[in-house]
Structure formats: structure tokens, C-alpha cells
Amino acid sequence: MVLLVDAGNSRLKWSELGAAGNPSAQQALAYGDRPALASVIDLLDAYPTVGHITLVHVLTQLFADSVQEACDQRGIQLHSVRSVARAYGITNGYQNPAALGADRFVGLVAAHHQANGFASIVIDCGTAITVDAVESDGRHLGGLILPGLQLSADALIARAQGRLSLSFEHPGIFADSTDRAIGSGCLFGIVGAIEGICARMQHRMSAPLVRVLTGGDAEHLRPWLQGDYQVQPDLLMHGLSYITEQTACTSC
Numbered sequence: 001m002v003l004l005v006d007a008g009n010s011r012l013k014w015s016e017l018g019a020a021g022n023p024s025a026q027q028a029l030a031y032g033d034r035p036a037l038a039s040v041i042d043l044l045d046a047y048p049t050v051g052h053i054t055l056v057h058v059l060t061q062l063f064a065d066s067v068q069e070a071c072d073q074r075g076i077q078l079h080s081v082r083s084v085a086r087a088y089g090i091t092n093g094y095q096n097p098a099a100l101g102a103d104r105f106v107g108l109v110a111a112h113h114q115a116n117g118f119a120s121i122v123i124d125c126g127t128a129i130t131v132d133a134v135e136s137d138g139r140h141l142g143g144l145i146l147p148g149l150q151l152s153a154d155a156l157i158a159r160a161q162g163r164l165s166l167s168f169e170h171p172g173i174f175a176d177s178t179d180r181a182i183g184s185g186c187l188f189g190i191v192g193a194i195e196g197i198c199a200r201m202q203h204r205m206s207a208p209l210v211r212v213l214t215g216g217d218a219e220h221l222r223p224w225l226q227g228d229y230q231v232q233p234d235l236l237m238h239g240l241s242y243i244t245e246q247t248a249c250t251s252c
């Protein structure tokens with residue numbers, strides 16, 4: 001059995017790869033106070049029949065080495081996806097291609113593969129928010145990184161020495177309490193940032209294009225965004241599935 005795994009800064013996401021090459025429904029687990037590695041070990045123990053893992057992570061080399069060791073002990077073949085200059089139809093736009101977050105690279109692979117010849121903008125709303133542009137021919141034009149929804153609010157609260165609180169319930173632009181003013185302020189700040197960044201990017205890209213919204217906050221942000229955004233929380237699972245399929249083919 002093949003497992004597709006995305007280890008982000010806050011949560012572990014995974015799917016089983018089905019026989020037809022489709023990922024099963026994505027599952028997610030927040031690390032909370034535990035190290036990310038502990039969640040990965042739990043996952044390996046929960047799937048004793050797994051023989052191959054395609055992993056994307058944005059964590060440390062120590063994490064990667066420890067996952068490799070855990071897989072070796074269990075006889076699991078591990079493919080950890082890296083950002084490279086050119087692969088799977090994507091030409092990486094970074095000066096140093098390896099410095100592009102591997103999650104961003106996998107998101108671009110997925111979006112480009114399913115865009116049917118259109119350009120795309122991938123907006124990954126996780127701990128951080130990343131906005132990446134890929135032309136119709138697979139050229140990654142580059143992208144931006146900004147603090148995510150929860151992180152923006154947490155940073156503000158942390159600086160206020162316990163005086164402030166927040167709520168993301170019932171957002172509105174005319175907030176009538178501190179907690180809603182902060183929750184709504186962060187939410188509409190991010191909504192405006194995403195709309196503004198996309199507008200600026202689109203101005204320099206071929207039309208028409210597809211805007212794909214993924215990550216833990218995608219569904220929460222979607223209702224407030226003006227225009228067409230395709231919500232696909234499991235975008236990276238599709239990228240990992242495509243990469244697994246391509247890799248298997250080159251080695252057979």
C-alpha cells in the first residue's frame with residue numbers, strides 16, 4: 001500500500017493512494033504540543049501494510065533523517081520530494097530552486113497538471129500563506145509568502161501581553177467587540193491580500209487562468225473572496241499522487 005504524506009508546520013495530512021491512482025479522502029492531524037515526528041510514527045504504526053511513502057515536508061533535515069530511519073526499520077520505501085529546477089512539467093522560478101518550499105513545488109505540480117493548458121495561481125492557506133504563479137507552459141514565475149490567518153492573529157495577541165482576545169466567529173467589517181475586531185481584521189486583511197496579490201499577478205500572466213485555494217484555512221476564507229477560486233484542500237495529495245505515478249514509470 002502507498003501512503004501520500006504532507007508534513008506542514010502545524011499539521012500532518014495524508015491519503016492512501018488507490019489502485020486507480022486516486023488519493024483517498026485526505027486526513028489531517030494537528031501536531032499540537034508533540035513533535036511532528038511523533039505524529040509520523042503514529043501514522044506508520046496505524047498503517048502496518050504500507051510499503052511506500054511519498055512525502056513532502058517543510059521541516060528540518062533532522063526530521064527527514066528520522067523519518068527515513070523509521071521507514072528503514074519497517075522496510076518502507078521512502079520518496080521525499082524536493083524542489084528542483086525542472087521536473088513533472090514545472091520549471092522552478094527560484095534563483096536557487098532547492099530553496100522553494102517542497103510543498104509549494106508539489107502544489108504547482110498538481111495545479112499545472114490539472115489546469116488543462118491554463119495558467120494557474122496556487123494559494124496555500126496554511127500556517128503561512130503562499131501564493132505562486134505558474135504559466136500555461138509550466139513556468140513558475142515566482143510567488144509570495146505571508147503569515148497565515150491563525151499565525152497573524154496569534155502574533156498580535158502574543159504582543160499584547162494577554163490583554164487581547166480573538167474570535168473568528170461571525171466575521172464582519174463593522175466589528176463591535178475587541179475579539180471580533182481582531183478576528184475579522186486578520187480575516188479581511190488576508191482576504192484583501194489574496195485578492196490584491198492575485199490581481200497583480202494576473203496582470204502579468206496569460207488569460208484565462210485558474211485560481212486554486214488549498215490548505216487548512218481554504219474553506220474558511222473562500223466565502224469572503226470575490227471572484228472565482230477553486231477550493232481544493234487536498235491539492236497536494238493530487239500532486240503527490242502524480243509524482244508517485246511518474247516516478248514509478250521512470251524506474252520501470
Ligand SMILES: Nc1ncnc2c1ncn2[C@@H]1O[C@H](COP(=O)(O)OP(=O)(O)OP(=O)(O)O)[C@@H](O)[C@H]1O
Pocket residue numbers: 007008009010011012030058103124125126127128129148149150151214215216217
Ligand atoms: N482542526 C484543525 N486544527 C488545526 N488547525 C486547523 C484545523 N482546521 C483548520 N486549521 C487551520 O489550518 C491551518 C494549518 O493549515 P495547514 O494544515 O494547511 O498548514 P501546514 O501545512 O501545517 O502549514 P504550512 O503549509 O504553512 O507549513 C492552521 O493555521 C489553522 O488556521
Ligand SMILES: CC(C)(CO)[C@@H](O)C(=O)NCCC(=O)O
Pocket residue numbers: 008009058099100101102103104126128129130145
Ligand atoms: C513557506 C512555507 C513555510 C509554507 O509551508 C514553506 O513552503 C517553506 O518553508 N518554504 C521555504 C521558503 C520558500 O519557499 O521560499
Ligand SMILES: [K+]
Pocket residue numbers: 008009103124126215
Ligand atoms: K502546506
